[in-house]
């Protein structure tokens with residue numbers, strides 16, 4: 001049996017590099033040789049939660065090349081460049097409502113779900129999970145289609161089409177949102193982020209105004225920047241519970257607040273009457289659809305965006321356990337890209 005390198009989560013030791021059996025193709029599956037895999041904020045949360053089972057291989061922001069297909073596989077071919085998203089059944093209530101990413105039937109996924117993830121040299125997936133990478137898109141951009149699609153999905157869930165927007169939090173998703181909001185024509189785009197390097201990246205990606213919540217009064221400045229009206233759209237990407245009240249305070253009448261970050265703690269809404277008096281739509285978004293990934297790949301192919309601009313660290317698989325402790329756990333890295341196999 002062929003062996004491969006993978007970074008495995010161990011209850012006692014955390015992330016460690018191991019040699020494990022490489023996955024083997026069966027009639028219905030596909031084997032992908034991994035090129036690049038991004039380290040996601042949710043990977044960090046899962047490790048810190050203590051709920052992750054021993055032996056888990058994380059990693060879902062990935063790109064690679066198909067190297068083997070089972071005899072029943074017709075839609076995917078060897079040599080195809082691909083990214084990977086979860087399966088969906090197409091028949092359950094959620095799928096029929098167009099929310100295939102929330103499928104309650106047969107959702108299978110790598111890294112976070114039931115299948116081993118892509119901090120490994122090879123992964124086994126099912127054909128429905130493969131989304132072909134168009135010509136002109138490199139493997140690092142392709143691996144980041146997923147977090148950009150997550151930002152696009154949050155904007156779509158917010159349900160607005162244009163106008164002023166406040167992005168709270170300039171981590172990978174907040175920065176991706178800034179870029180996409182620019183492509184979609186929102187203006188002005190305001191980013192609130194305490195870390196200087198992240199604010200500067202936000203500026204490069206198209207933010208019109210930057211706020212530092214440690215120095216600026218975000219509520220006062222937000223009102224000034226919108227002529228007292230407040231923001232049509234607010235995207236919460238910081239994960240800081242208190243920012244929900246800030247968002248509701250700063251939303252315009254009829255405005256929309258979408259929580260893209262996943263907050264595990266209780267939140268207190270200081271002025272619930274904001275929701276009534278301003279008729280705010282307050283919602284949350286989760287994951288993203290195959291279609292949204294295709295849109296992001298297309299923007300990459302058209303050179304409308306280069307997702308590599310959010311990468312702060314490019315490392316090897318061997319370096320991941322160390323870099324996790326030094327750069328990810330401490331929040332120093334924006335986006336760590338793990339270059340695993342042959343890049344394209």
Ligand SMILES: [Zn+2]
Nearest residue numbers: 040041042061
């Ligand atoms: Zn992710």
Ligand SMILES: [Zn+2]
Nearest residue numbers: 089092095103
């Ligand atoms: Zn379904």
